[in-house]
Amino acid sequence: MDQPKISQELLKDSCDWVTFNMNVPTASHMGGTWERLIRSIRQALSTLLQKHGQQLDDELLRTLMTEAEAIVNSRPLTYVDMVAPDSEEPLTPSQLLMLKSKVVLPPPGVFIQQDLYCRRRWRRVQYLANQFWSRWKTEYLSTLQERKKWQKAQQNLEVGNIVMMVDDSTPRCQWQLARVVETYPSSDGHIRKVKLQTGRSVFERPIHKVVLLLDQGRPDEEPNA
Known part of the structure; x- marks a missing residue:
């Protein structure tokens, strides 16, 4: 949908157009x-x-x-x-x-x-x-006390990174590997959710549900194991 056009049409009737940004699945902490x-x-x-x-x-x-x-x-x-x-x-x-x-x-x-x-x-x-x-x-x-988690910036995931998906429903002895195919920068520039591809399946996951195994997004640097 053309969001700016819809917003302009609604403003003619004094109506506001609200754009909702939904949380990524399995990331209620966001x-x-x-x-x-x-x-x-x-x-x-x-x-x-x-x-x-x-x-x-x-x-x-x-x-x-x-x-x-x-x-x-x-x-x-x-x-x-x-x-x-x-x-x-x-x-x-x-x-x-x-x-x-x-x-x-x-x-x-x-x-x-x-x-x-x-x-x-x-x-x-x-x-x-x-x-x-x-x-x-x-x-x-x-909950009004200072939160200790996620206070320090970490390396952003990039397209091409090989990651392991953290999923409690994964069967025993199976390791779900995926490739980052798209990233979603937040307003502060940090990556907090990514799109992953495993074969023909595509998932959206928060960064705390993936583990970086191989950094293939920067060919000029050595991969991280």
Whole structure:
């Protein structure tokens, strides 16, 4: 598709044309912060549902998921001056989604473990929502620390390189070799995903799923073994 032409036509009706850049398969870490956020939410919910899922029907499960959504979207995105008494509240995803400053209300009471067996079903959900908050907050805060991986630049893969594909589904004693046929530079010039060819098959893989065996992209240098 002619992206600039489509964008110009949509602008005539005051519409924006959004181009989505999809992550390469088997590289969820390229999602960065949002993928790590999804993982922390999944871990907290999985633990809760494994222990107390039998206490929930379809309606209660939907309510719990809505409560979890409200908790996650209540996280602050901006910094405020804690000294100034008239400073604005930190901006949150809920405010952007709902276009309201006061979105999440405080819990309507105090909830204890015995509420899981209470006839008032809403109290079950409120207790589980509190448990999700405690578990997810611990997971989320750890993601705000400095990340140690992928902080140093490495040699970029080039077209013609011979690599070995890292695939957990590969049968025993089989080594999947491939040739790099195309590279996809990121905005900073680094190569983070490549197109590989193995016989008649073509795959797209992130660089952390391949191992460089033979550098044939630079004929003036000795190959790397």
